[in-house]
Amino acid sequence: MTTHQIALGAINMEAQDPAALAEFWASVTGALPSPGGDSVYLPPAGPGGFAMFFQPMKGPRPEHQAFHLDLTVPWGSRQAEVDRLLSLGATYRWDVLDEFPHVQWTTLADLEGNLFCVAEHPPADQQGA
Incomplete structure (x- = not known):
């Protein structure tokens, strides 16, 4: 059986203002931005972290977002993390709190x-049937 060694290298995003968007995400993750020309690289903040790369937009932003990030925090800390992200300039969109017994999240x-999204998963003994 073949074992695959694949990992996420970086999340690449086009931005109207790559430096400002990188600063926001640096505040989210705790990483230090590394600008280079018109682009900014944001390395992983630590083991298990993820890198991001911000570059100038090459065309209009699509009307429908095809994917998004799901960030996970420890059970019981979602609301405090959401409050912190709102204070950094994020915008609240919606909550999904009672639809699934294994996860709650805020978009x-x-x-x-x-x-x-900022998601939290309850311990197995607290998940509903």
Whole structure:
């Protein structure tokens, strides 16, 4: 059996203002931005973190976002993290709290309207049937 060694290298995003969007995400993740020309690289903030790369927009933003980030926080800390992200400039979009027994999340948008979720998973003994 073949074992695959694949990992996420970086999330690449086009931005109207790559430097400002990188600063927002640096505040979210705790990483230090590394600008280079018109683009900005944001390395992983630590083990298990993820890198991001911001570059200038090459065309109009699509009306429908085809994917988004799901960020996970420890059980019981979602609301505090959402409050912190709102204070950094994120915009609240909606909550999904009672639909699924194994997860609760809040959907937010970053400074340029890119959606992302902050999710928490209850311990197995607290998940409903």
